[in-house]
Amino acid sequence: xxxxxxxxxxxxARNLHWLLGNLVEEVPGVRSVAVVSSDGLLLLSSDPAAQPxxxxxxxxxxxxxxxxxxxxxxxxxIGSLTVGAARLMDGGGVKQTMVAMEEGSVFVMxxxxxxxxxxHAEPDCDMSVVAYHMALFVGRAGHVLTPEVRSELRKSxxxxx
Numbered sequence: 133x134x135x136x137x138x139x140x141x142x143x144x145a146r147n148l149h150w151l152l153g154n155l156v157e158e159v160p161g162v163r164s165v166a167v168v169s170s171d172g173l174l175l176l177s178s179d180p181a182a183q184p185x186x187x188x189x190x191x192x193x194x195x196x197x198x199x200x201x202x203x204x205x206x207x208x209x210i211g212s213l214t215v216g217a218a219r220l221m222d223g224g225g226v227k228q229t230m231v232a233m234e235e236g237s238v239f240v241m242x243x244x245x246x247x248x249x250x251x252h253a254e255p256d257c258d259m260s261v262v263a264y265h266m267a268l269f270v271g272r273a274g275h276v277l278t279p280e281v282r283s284e285l286r287k288s289x290x291x292x293x
Contacts, residue, residue, distance in 0.1 A: 144276045145284050151269055152176050159265045161257025163236065166200050167273075167285075170246030172208035174200060175277075175285040203238075207250030210240045228263065241266045244274035247282070 141149070148167075156162050156178045167176035177200035214226045229240040232255075239251040239262055249270055253262050 141288060142281065142284060144278070144281045145288070148176055148273055148276060148281070148285070151272055152178060155251075155265055155269050159253075159257075159262055161254035162262065163252045163254060164200060164203055165252075166203040166207055166250045167243070167277075168204045168207045168211070168248045168250060169282055169286070170248075172204070173286055174204040174289050175247065175282055177204070177289065203250055203252055206238060207240050207248050210238065210250075211242075211248045214240070228266075230259065230263075232259075237262075239263065239266060241270055243270050243277060245277050245282075247277055249273075 152165055152167065156165055162178075165176075165178040166174055169175050179200040210229055210231065211226070214229045218224060218226050226242060228242070231238045234255065236255050237253045237257060237259065239253065239259075241249045241263075243249055249266055251262055251266060253259075
């Protein structure tokens with residue numbers, strides 16, 4: 133991820149882009165990363181360039197498989213499901229969720245303001261390293277993700293479409 137999409141953003145928003153870029157570049161096996169607001173909107177992405185929506189054989193929009201929009205949808209859904217499960221089980225707040233699949237893994241971690249950090253990684257990634265770097269990101273980004281910065285990031289993502 134480059135800083136080309138950060139022109140005109142506040143220092144806080146640029147720092148979040150930098151932190152996200154570091155997460156993708158420094159952690160082996162990370163495919164893509166997304167930060168999603170508590171209401172399910174994509175705020176930050178390792179793939180800010182929107183891919184064109186394709187159509188299937190019936191002419192319905194198929195959507196870009198594997199894109200940040202898809203990851204944001206998955207992260208939001210997993211986050212919602214696990215929060216509901218924790219409530220039913222009187223388990224307290226959800227800290228992290230991990231889904232291991234044959235061809236990859238998805239990690240979801242809560243950020244202090246209700247936003248979520250999602251990572252899609254290779255199947256052979258070191259899960260503890262991914263989780264550690266996610267925790268570092270959450271620790272550094274949690275206090276910066278104010279309502280003003282969330283709004284700014286949302287607008288910048290809409291401008292990339």
